[in-house]
Amino acid sequence: MILVAFALLAFFAGWYIMTTPGRRPVVVSIYEPPIASVEERVRDIGQIQTDSKVKTGFLIYNIGGKHLRISGVDTSCGCTVADVSKKVIAPGDFTRLEVELDTSIKLGKVRKKIVVHSNDPKRPELALFVVGDVLPKPMEGHDQIMLQPKNKLVLFEGKCATCHVDAGKGKSGKALFLADCAMCHGVHATGNPAAAGPSLLGGDYEDEAYRSHIRSVIADGSPNSPQMPPFSKKHGGPLNDDEIDSLVSFLKFQSMQQKMGLLNQPDNSELEDEAAFQEALKQPH
Ligand code: HEC
Numbered sequence: 357m358i359l360v361a362f363a364l365l366a367f368f369a370g371w372y373i374m375t376t377p378g379r380r381p382v383v384v385s386i387y388e389p390p391i392a393s394v395e396e397r398v399r400d401i402g403q404i405q406t407d408s409k410v411k412t413g414f415l416i417y418n419i420g421g422k423h424l425r426i427s428g429v430d431t432s433c434g435c436t437v438a439d440v441s442k443k444v445i446a447p448g449d450f451t452r453l454e455v456e457l458d459t460s461i462k463l464g465k466v467r468k469k470i471v472v473h474s475n476d477p478k479r480p481e482l483a484l485f486v487v488g489d490v491l492p493k494p495m496e497g498h499d500q501i502m503l504q505p506k507n508k509l510v511l512f513e514g515k516c517a518t519c520h521v522d523a524g525k526g527k528s529g530k531a532l533f534l535a536d537c538a539m540c541h542g543v544h545a546t547g548n549p550a551a552a553g554p555s556l557l558g559g560d561y562e563d564e565a566y567r568s569h570i571r572s573v574i575a576d577g578s579p580n581s582p583q584m585p586p587f588s589k590k591h592g593g594p595l596n597d598d599e600i601d602s603l604v605s606f607l608k609f610q611s612m613q614q615k616m617g618l619l620n621q622p623d624n625s626e627l628e629d630e631a632a633f634q635e636a637l638k639q640p641h
């Protein structure tokens with residue numbers, strides 16, 4: 357009985373030590389220089405809503421034998437703020453890097469790079485990444501709205517327009533799609549079940565007749581449902597012919613991306629970032 361109790365105690369103590377940040381034992385060799393190490397270099401924060409501030413953090417351990425000094429932290433864009441609680445980390449100790457992401461900038465896949473500069477001679481610049489998928493904000497009490505055949509242009513007027521068309525003014529292609537269409541058809545045009553908008557990537561965009569069908573639904577609305585209102589200026593909508601053409605081109609491109617399995621790639625990664633990202637995936641610590 358007592359033996360069982362001891363075994364349990366030992367088990368829970370071990371579990372606590374292994375799972376509590378900062379209590380994790382680290383291998384320190386006094387002969388080593390400072391070594392910055394993290395549990396993971398790529399943090400996937402999953403799906404996040406636009407216009408929200410997301411906080412996440414990395415624990416940076418010094419598994420070397422000399423003091424690790426952090427001289428600075430850089431981020432890949434102004435929408436990310438990162439700072440460490442401690443600048444000098446003793447051998448075996450750790451510090452927390454707080455990262456805050458402002459997701460109001462764009463929709464879709466995002467990847468933000470954070471570079472930690474230190475006196476670790478092997479890796480003076482430690483690149484960390486936060487990746488996620490920014491979704492449009494769902495609307496409270498708004499999922500019962502049905503557009504009626506009689507007033508289907510209501511979407512383009514007054515308060516409705518502030519969310520449904522204003523952000524798309526002066527834009528074309530992908531940016532226009534994200535502003536005017538993504539809330540109903542999903543940020544990747546693969547559909548949004550919550551808003552009943554179907555995927556727009558199923559058809560054959562190489563076929564001229566299919567493209568003209570797509571073009572006419574965007575311009576003139578769906579003949580089957582007022583939920584897809586006519587976007588053309590001809591019918592009182594917000595878009596001119598060039599803007600509608602730019603949407604068809606974007607959808608054609610997007611459908612090609614899907615066929616090649618490239619749909620879920622973040623589009624804001626520069627080539628240099630891409631190499632660093634691949635390296636971080638390969639060497640997670
Ligand atoms: C604050 C921004 C905002 C305003 C204002 C707004 N909408 Fe929306 N609307 C959205 C978003 C975001 C979605 C996608 C909803 C989802 O994913 O559940 C949406 C979806 C819809 C849909 C698709 C079906 C659904 O309900 O999900 C309809 C129809 C709609 N809106 C009509 C309107 C009308 C009519 C008005 C004005 C009375 C309006 N909206 C005002 C943001 C807004």
Ligand code: HEC
Binds near residue numbers: 556583584587
């Ligand atoms: C308020 C929600 C809403 C918005 C905003 C919206 N759609 Fe739709 N769309 C729908 C729904 C619902 C359908 C399905 C209609 C039907 O059943 O015929 C649809 C159908 C379509 C279709 C026909 C698909 C097919 O396979 O025949 C196309 C193309 C389309 N939308 C493109 C767009 C584009 C481009 C935009 C932005 C300019 C847009 N939609 C904005 C709700 C929306």
